[in-house]
Amino acid sequence: MTDIDRDDSRRPDPDASPATADSDRRGKLTVFLGAAPGVGKTYAMLTRAGRLKAEGVDVVVGLAETHGRSETAALLDGLEVLPRLAGAQDGQAFDVDGALTRHPRIVLVDELAHSNPEGSRHPKRYQDIEELIAAGIDVWTSLNIQHLESLADLVAQITGVTVRERVPDTVLKKADEIVLVDLPPTELIERLKEGKVYLPENASRAVDRFFRLGNLTALRELALRRTADRVDNQMVDYLKQHAIEGPWATGERxxxxxxxxxxxxxxxxxxxxxxxxxxxxxxxxxxxxxxxxxxxxxxxxxxxxxxxxxxxxxxxxxxxxxxxxxxxxxxxxxxxxxxxxxxxxxxxxxxxxxxxxxxxxxxxxxxxxxxxxxxTPEKDEKPPAPRRMALPGLAAYRQPALIAIGLTAAIAVAGKLVYVFAELPNISLLFLLAVLGSAVLGGYVSAFIAAILSALAYNFLFIDPLHTFTITAPHEVFALVVFLCVAIIAGGFASRIKEQAEVARVRATALQSLYDFSRKLSTTATADDAIWVAVSQLQASLRRNIVLLLPDKGDLRVAAVWPPDTDLDTTDFTAARWTRDKQETAGAGTGTLPDSRFEFRPLMGPHGLVGVCGIEQTEERLDLNAERALSAILDQTAIALDRARLSEESVEQAARLEGERYRETLLASISHDLRTPLATIVDAATNLRQQCETMPREERDGDLRLIEEEGGRLSGFVSNLLDMTRIESGMLKPKSDRLDVADVVQTAVERARKYFPGKVIETGIAPDLPPIEGDGVLLGQVLFNLLDNAVKYGGEEPVNVYARRDGGDVLISVTDLGKGIPPAELDRIFEKFYRRGKPDGRAPGTGLGLSIARGFTEAMGGKIQAESPAVKKRGTRIVLRFPAGEKKADKAK
Missing domain, CATH: 3.40.50.620 (HUPs)
Known part of the structure; x- marks a missing residue:
């Protein structure tokens, strides 16, 4: 083994770490476990709580049952006791909401296995404790070993007493700490006789029944063993978390x-x-x-x-x-x-x-x-009797018998007619048709009856001596027996195939229904469409009222119900919220808020909870096939809703990315195009301030002119940005005046000539131009932007502006004789921040001029397009098209 392998073997177990991390986020459960009532569980719990209270720990008593024991009741002095639930029928109800509102560090809730009064949020107290733990509150509670679910039958066998109040073993397994409160059985019996466990009138009866020495010894052994198992689990977890080598638990399963x-x-x-x-x-x-x-x-x-x-x-x-x-x-x-x-x-x-x-x-x-x-069963349990075929009433045999009799009679008549014309040796094969037909039409019973009738008919009609049931030849007896066996076997197979075909048909129908539902879901584009498809499918499949709720701003909203008149009351909404928060089934038929009419199930998608589905419950429970269909529909609905949510998020993300790109482009543009004129203005102003008295008049005038020009350029940049903001926000509302195109063109050209004094701008305006409807200021700005763009990219050649009539429209074109635009970029030049480089490679301006021109033109009801090349395979022409004013007037008339 290498060093690396040895290091890996001593690493902490990653599977053990999440459990520890999860326990840090939740409250901790401490169980004071005893073998029987009276061993001192509540006393030990209150004593420990009093010590922590004296140390300044926030400990409160949510529920403590003293059972009239004065020494136990005295321990409540100095401890904060929460009020019990108002209106409880037996006065034993624990107020879960009060404990959650108080939210202490530790709360004591006695008698873990106790049942809550009818109408409580949870039927069992251990479910209340689970809610407190989930809220981050540490809980101390008490439990007797006989209340564990897995030991119920064993305790009943040992003590002869059936325990009604039970707790799932998983509750004890999830406990962070188990405190064993032990007392020898002899001392416990003495305490019972002294009246320290039950009242004197009940103590003698308890000694005779439950509190026997043998019973208490067995229960004590069970408590010790279960505590030892828990300690062993904790030790194994500790060894795994700290990578300590030792004897690990075996891999039994x-x-x-x-x-x-x-x-x-x-x-x-x-x-x-x-x-x-x-x-x-x-x-x-x-x-x-x-x-x-x-x-x-x-x-x-x-x-x-x-x-x-x-x-x-x-x-x-x-x-x-x-x-x-x-x-x-x-x-x-x-x-x-x-x-x-x-x-x-x-x-x-x-x-x-x-x-x-x-x-x-x-x-x-x-x-x-x-x-x-x-x-094996207990000794006193009677072994099961041999299986007997349950015989239904005569009415159940009527139809199969009629089918068998009818088919057998028909085959007998047909066989007799065939036998008249030709004595076939294998005429018995015809009767197999009657058996098979009866199996297909009437099932196995009909096939069996047909086999018996066919054997009798074959014997009576075709075996010598005819028209009697007597058989003289031994081989005929053998043939008849073989025929009967073959007929019964063939009928059984045919009946079995029919039953399997029927089962296959039912399942194929269910699969087809799910396939159709999946296909409908795949074509839905929005979450609302998927919701209504799911609700209608569930109602059609289950024949029950269905409600589907979606998360909305920290709560749930009803997204769809079927039938439409289905409504939810306060209890239903509470159960639905519980399902949303805990991601567990709640409502009717469950352990949480069973008074609700609906059973609420979470819709879990790949990325978490996407909704809650409620199914109205009736006295008739859902069968296995309905449960499978329900689970399949809910799973597919959850995936569809999650897909719709991801689609919406992708659209929003694309919009955010577009906004980010817009912002980055804008910042990149204004960081250069606004900084340059500002720097020029600052430099010129600084020269004027420092050298104003000694500077020659020509230089001073030049700096002032430079400040004026760059200030105008800066003003143009800001105006473009403001115009684009108006267009993007939808705040642009152009006027609708009758405009003389010639006047607007001449005004824009004169403005451009002042701004570009060294540039030649030629105009050509047709004399018969009709007026157009629009905003003169916006149209003038559009023409100025087009002229500005033509001057920047048109080189030294003149810029031409023409206006003419084209049918019922007025065309205005601005043409330059520059290098032109590649065909692939003609549609892009109207995009925001799109700029073509000058001959020196520098892209001037903010790239908003043409985009603003398109926005203004379309706002006035016109169209704008670019053409390149324009003249002699070079240049660019921007064409504006507006409906003539007289044409609109004719339409109005």
């Missing part, structure tokens, strides 16, 4: 096989204890037949309850579809690297133990290298 039978609940609980003892992850799997046409409501409810129990105990759950149960289990075990399989093993009785091999037996025979644990 359990695969637990369950079904809808009653034994499966015990299998799950046993597997939970086994996984806890091995410190191993475990996977609970249910195998479903691929050819099962539909699931019964009872079976679905039982499987859902079983999976919820497994998830509460910390397991991962999965459903697998297949016909060969053993092959599917072994395939999944190899794929998940399972080292042990846990499965229930029932005792068969009667003839079934000889004629059939059970699933555990087959699994143990084929599994190689994998340990198998069999969970």
């Amino acid at each position: 359990l695969l637990v096989c369950v079904g809808p039978d009653e034994l499966s609940e015990k299998v799950v609980r046993v597997a939970s204890r086994l996984a806890s003892g091995l410190n191993a992850p475990w996977l609970v799997v249910s195998i479903e037949r691929a050819d099962r046409e539909e699931e019964t409501t009872e079976r679905l409810q039982r499987m859902e309850a079983l999976f919820r129990l497994a998830e509460q105990l910390g397991a991962e759950t999965r459903r697998v579809v297949g016909n060969d149960f053993v092959e599917e289990i072994l395939k999944l075990a190899r794929r998940e690297h399972a080292t042990q399989i846990v499965i229930g093993a029932k005792r068969n009785r009667g003839w079934t133990r000889f004629l059939s091999r059970s699933l555990p037996d087959t699994l143990s025979r084929k599994a190689a290298g994998i340990g198998i644990h069999f969970v």
Whole structure:
């Protein structure tokens, strides 16, 4: 091993670090764990809280149950006790909102396994505690070991008492600290007899039932073992985080096989204890037949309850579809690297133990290298009776029987007609048509009846002696038996193929529906379109009211409902907000706000939560197929909404990038084009101030003229920027006056001649020009910008300005004889900040002149375009086109 390898092996485990980081962002849970009531959990918790309070720590009591014990109640003196929830039916309700508003550092909430009164936000108190921890508040609580979900059956077996209040094992596993409050069973019994645990009238009954020495000893062992497992987990986490070499936990992984039978609940609980003892992850799997046409409501409810129990105990759950149960289990075990399989093993009785091999037996025979644990029923449990075919009523057989009788009679008549003309030796093959037809039309029962009737009809009509059921030849007996067996087998296969075809048809319909939904989603361009497609699809598939909410400014808004008259009350909105905040299912049928009419599910996209979907719940639960369709639709909807959000963000990002480019170009432009005239003005002003008295008159006049020219140039830059701002903001509102084109052109040309005194500008104006409607100031500015551009890029040649009539329009053109513009750049010259270089390579101006000209022209209802080459394969011509004023007047009339 190299040095690098040794260094890598001692690095901290990266998988252990996120857990630590996450615990720093949340509150911490401390559980005072005891073996039974009366060991002193509340007393120890209050004593420790009093010490921290004396040290100045912000500790409050959210809920403490003293059960009338004076020494425990005395510990509440000096501690802040939060008020309980007003209006609670039993006075035991913990005020979660009050604790969140107070937000202390540590809050004490006694009796973790207690149930909340009806109408509370959460049905169980441990869910209130989870909300406090998520808000960053440390929580201390108490728990007896018999309240753990995985130990419920074991505790009932030991003590004979069924515990009603239960807590999922995951709650204890997530605890940051477990404080074991231990008391020997003999001392606990003495405390009970002295009335320090229950009232005297209840103490004697408790000693006779629950508080027996054997019961308390067993419960104490369970508490010690569970605490030791927790300490071992903490030590392993510490070793991983600090890269300390030592004995690591083994890589055990359990695969637990369950079904809808009653034994499966015990299998799950046993597997939970086994996984806890091995410190191993475990996977609970249910195998479903691929050819099962539909699931019964009872079976679905039982499987859902079983999976919820497994998830509460910390397991991962999965459903697998297949016909060969053993092959599917072994395939999944190899794929998940399972080292042990846990499965229930029932005792068969009667003839079934000889004629059939059970699933555990087959699994143990084929599994190689994998340990198998069999969970058997209790001794007092009766083994399951041999399976008997459930016989439906006579009405269920009526239609299959009629189909079989009709087809058999038709084939018998046809066979008799054929036999009259030709005595065929294989006439019995005709009756197979009756069996196959009955299987296709009426199922297996009809095929079986047709097989029996066909055998009887064949014997009666075609085997000597005819018209009797007597058979004289031995080979005819053999042929009849073979025919009957073939008919039954063929009918069974045909019926099975029909059933599978029906199942395939149902699933193909569901897949086609999902495909159509996916295709509709793919064509949606906005989030609103995707929302309405999803809501209509869900309502059509589930036949229930659907509501879809989207995040909006820190809250939720109803984006779509179907039917349209569906409304949400306060409880519904509260459950929806909980789903948004916690990204967990809430509402009807869940552990959070079950009084809501809707079950709210989060829509999780690749980049987080994108919405919340509410499905109205009824007494009839969704079956497995509906759940699969719902999950698929919600997943695709979440992706579509996330895609729409990303599309909107990309448009906004493109706009921001364009704005950034605009800003950078503007800064780059004005940093040079504004700095140059400013520097010239400052230099000239400095010379005048320092040498005004001694400077010759010619030089002084030259500096003043330079200041005037550069100031005008600077004013032009600022005017261009202001004009472009008006155009971009939509604040440009041109006047609508009747303009004499000749006057506007002459005014603009005179202005340009003053600004460029050394430049020759020629004009040509047609005498019959009609007036146009527009803004004279803006049109003059457009012409001046075009002349300015022509002077800069036209070289020493004259600039020509022409105005003429073209049908119903007036054309004004400005032409220079410079180098011209490449065809590929003709459309770009009107863009902001686009500049062509001078012959010396320098790009003058801000690049806004032509862009402003286009904005002003289009604002007045005209058009502008560039042509190059203009004259003799050189030069550039900019053409303005405006509708004639008289043409507009004619249209108005």
